[in-house]
Amino acid sequence: MPYTLPVFRTRAVMYENLLQAVTNLGSASILVVGDFMLDVYVYGDAVRISPEAPVPVLNIAQTEYRCGGAGSVAANLAAFGAKAYCLGIIGDDPDSDILKSKLSEAGADVAGLFKAPNRPTISKQRLIGLAQHLHRQQLIRMDRECTEPLAEELNDGILQAYRDRLATADIVCLQDHNKGLLSSSLCRQMVQLAGQADTKVLIDPSSTSDYSAYAGATVITPNRKESSGAVGFEVTDSETAAKAAEVLLRKLRLEAVVITLDKQGAYLRTGEISRMIPTRPRNVYDVTGAGDMVLATLAATLAAGCDYETAVQLSNIAGGIEVGKFGTATVSVEEMVEEIVEQHRGKADKVCSIDSLLGELARARKQNKTIVFTNGCFDILHRGHVEYLQFCRRAGDVVVVGLNSDDSVRTIKGPERPVNNQHDRAIVLAALEAVDYVTIFDERTPQSLIEQVRPDVLVKGEDWTEKGVVGREFVESYGGRVALAPLVKGKSSTATIETMKSLEAES
Secondary structure, three states: OOEOOOOOOOHHHHHHHHHHHHOOOOOOEEEEEEOEEEEEEEEEEEEEEOOOOOOEEEEEEEEEEEEEEHHHHHHHHHHOOOEEEEEEEEEOOHHHHHHHHHHHHHOOEEEEEEEEOOOOOEEEEEEEEEEOOOEEEEEEEEEEOOOOOOOHHHHHHHHHHHHHHHOOOOEEEEEOOOOOOOOHHHHHHHHHHHHHOOOEEEEEOOOOOOOHHHOOOOEEOOEHHHHHHHHOOOOOOHHHHHHHHHHHHHHHOOOEEEEEOHHHOEEEEEOOEEEEEOOOOOOOOOOOOHHHHHHHHHHHHHHOOOOHHHHHHHHHHHHHHHHOOOOOOOOOHHHHHHHHHHHHOOHHHHEOOHHHHHHHHHHHHHOOOOEEEEEEOOOOOOHHHHHHHHHHHHOOOEEEEEEEOHHHHHHHHOOOOOOOOHHHHHHHHHOOOOOOEEEEEOOOOOHHHHHHHOOOEEEEEOOHHHHOOOOHHHHHHOOOEEEEEOOOOOOOHHHHHHHHHHHHHHO
């Protein structure tokens, strides 16, 4: 009988296990078979409506090419350090040259991409409008593809290449987008050959109600919609996911089923484990390529010897990072390490020395994150402080608060301040979701600290308009900017203290 794995591992042990797993992925040889695609992103400013029709006019500014479909899986594997061997069909057209070039740049082996003269390279061209030169919005997608079954000669060539590569593969990934390559017959043969070679086969299935071609595989990774279609009932929560996973595991004779449930995480079912593995809630920017990322992460981690639970946890992390990016995108080992550290970091870890802070910010900058800095005494926290810090959060990705030390506050406010000592004030600030780091400084002004942090955005209250913002000239000298936050009228630490004194006097 399957059992629900008890949650007995401490947070610290899980943290160490995940870090160890992701930093020891190695360089497994992984055979990627499926529908290789070219994702094309055409960016332009959408500044007016056409006089010919009620549609936006796009002034083209940039065209970007990325690997899609099975190509996204291969590129993700290469980013993890694996040796990805591509096996699939491309057209005899300019898009095929671009796709092969992008895959080679990513580090994948493209020797197994067969050119089919009568089929185009599958491409998905997206027109992206930029509102105010910044906010991206997909306007339309145009697909170019042929989904007819392969000619017999081409099918035989693919199967023979599969046999040749299988001998050196640690794991096989089948990425099925139902574009004509992975027919039921070819898929069955590939699964059977891998079984004979004792090689794991991981499959990201297509949207079909018939999964019989995947029988005998090691793992399948359907999403919510795909699993619903395959089992004949809606998968909406952990209970229905458990039921669907049980049906698929038994019916297809699989080793594991991983049903991805977007913001809820993923449901893992093996012969011994049946449980929901949650993911960290986050703002989703674009779900394109999320399934590719999950498949690639599972392949890389299982090839490195991870157990299924750890592999799914890491696939949740990688998928979460990917959906925070625009379009199909790879995720590096370094990004996963940063995410694991971020998830583990508690409130006390947010309070750090300047040396530790600079190391954290260096890693954030490698991920092109916008650093926001503000400073203050934050003596008695009130609504005005909360809204001010939320303003800081909206201004960028990483919010750093420079906190005046007790000595600094006394110099500025007088001998009766602060009411709360610097350690208490720092911990209270760290408890706020809007704050990422707190560092304490002794000087009267934060000029020296600002010069060390080098923020992209320097935030102060709008009451500093006339007084002059300390650090403005320095920040603007390298292209940073100053943002002035609106204040909540009648809310300040001084006003709160005076009210308390007045109440005490009355009593």
